[in-house]
Amino acid sequence: MPKKSKLDKEEQEILNSFERGEWESTNPTTAELHKFRKIARASLAKDKRINIRLPARVLEGLQLRAAQEGIPYQTLISSVLYKFASGRLIDAAYNESAERAAKRGRSR
Numbered sequence: 001m002p003k004k005s006k007l008d009k010e011e012q013e014i015l016n017s018f019e020r021g022e023w024e025s026t027n028p029t030t031a032e033l034h035k036f037r038k039i040a041r042a043s044l045a046k047d048k049r050i051n052i053r054l055p056a057r058v059l060e061g062l063q064l065r066a067a068q069e070g071i072p073y074q075t076l077i078s079s080v081l082y083k084f085a086s087g088r089l090i091d092a093a094y095n096e097s098a099e100r101a102a103k104r105g106r107s108r
Helices: 009-019 030-044 056-069 073-085 092-106
Strands: none
Touching: 056 073
16 A cells, blocks of 8 residues: 655645546647746756855755745755746846836936
8 A cells, every 4th residue: 555645734735626626637738838848948957066055044944935835945946046047036126226226317
């Protein structure tokens, strides 16, 4: 008999919902499949290694967030860095500061 995994409350709710038949398969478009494949290739192409030192609090926070997402923390870090480098993750504080500076420049 297979070993049962322990599920947290959210995971159990998802499993129960699935078992009640509340989930449907979808048929992604060709464009969506292309997009998903491109993302998968980019995230799987690991040709460089880095070592960084982080405060324990930061690492613990990343590990907690990754656990909540159900992914390894290294994958989360890689994803965040990729999104930032590709312009898909934006520093809101930096943008607000830049917008204020631009408005000051226009009002002169």
